[in-house]
Amino acid sequence: MRPELTETQLLGMWETGxxxxxxxxxxxxxxxxxxxxxxxxxxxxxDLNALLLDLREGSFGSALPCAADCPDCDEPLEVSVTTDELRGPGRLNMPDPRRDPAKLLAEGYEITYRALTGRDLLAVDPVSxxxxxxxxxxxxxxxxxxxDVLPEGVLETVAQRLAxxxxxxxxxxxxxxxxxxHTWTAALDVADYLWAEVEGYARRLLHEVHTLARVYGWSESDVLAVSPARRRFYLEATAG
Structure with a gap:
């Protein structure tokens, strides 16, 4: 069963992040x-992407609508991809990249390297x-x-092997x-995509809380206790 965010959890996550x-x-x-x-x-x-895709599927569904511009003719495209299409291969019978580093030879160096982790991303300023x-x-x-300093070509070889x-x-x-x-590949940052959805949902939900609190005098917890379908009815009633 895929993990699913409740509206209360989603609001708390948005506030924290x-x-x-x-x-x-x-x-x-x-x-x-x-x-x-x-x-x-x-x-x-x-592994992080796998968790993010699980959370996205459980909370918002498996279809991810996307937009892109053709780099050849500049036409805007609307495409849809599923969470299953974005998932990497399973780990069965594969080395664990956290525990099984790999080796390569490049420009006279024997390099032992490991996969990137979330902690690595936290440690490096992406705009530096x-x-x-x-x-x-x-x-x-x-x-x-x-x-002390590896040649650029060695690090680029490491980059090519990380996938x-x-x-x-x-x-x-x-x-x-x-x-x-024209055919090409486009990168999709799952975390940024999912965060945009969390943020959009949180802001819409807070507007609903504001409207219903102002009209009915409900607290935030009162509003969140009402199902989304019933909230839509009350919102439509206030607009009428």
Whole structure:
């Protein structure tokens, strides 16, 4: 059974995450879908995405409507993708990227590296000039020979291998323009998408609370105790 946010939980989450950086919001959302006591910051990006998709499916459904502009002809497109299409492959018979680091050879270096985690995202300012290098450097847990600064090409090789180590860390949509038939892939940030839905729902709900409290004198808890269908009736009645 997929985890599902109640309206009270959703409002509390929105209040806590409002104004926070994207990685903080992502972990806040993932924690709502994780088993009790799970250290979500230490999960890999693929595992975090899996939790986010579970929470999205349980709370808002499995279909995600998206919009994109064709990079070739600039036509706007409306597409829909399902949570199942965005899920990475299961972990059955696969190495655990948290416990089974990988090795590669690049430019004379033997590199031992691991998958990115939520804690890595928290540790790096995404808008800083060296954010990408800092993030990739955190993946490197061993090197031979030892170097104070790894060449850029070595880190780029690590970046290219991360998808194989942690499939599902990147959620991308294969798209085809129906007008010019151009094909491309577009990245979808599941955490940002889900947060936008949480924020939109929270703001609409607070407007409903405000309206019904003003008309009927109800408290916020009184309004939230009424089902969404009955609230719609009362809102329509106040408008009439």
């Amino acid at each position: 409002d104004g926070q950086a994207s990685p903080v919001r992502a972990l806040l959302l993932a924690a709502a879908a994780a088993p009790p006591g799970e250290a979500v910051a230490d999960l890999t990006l693929a 000039p060296g954010a990408r290098r800092a993030l990739l450097s955190r993946c490197v847990i061993g090197m031979d020979p030892v170097a 194989d180590l942690d499939p599902g860390a990147d959620t991308v949509l294969p798209l085809t323009c129906p007008y010019c038939r």
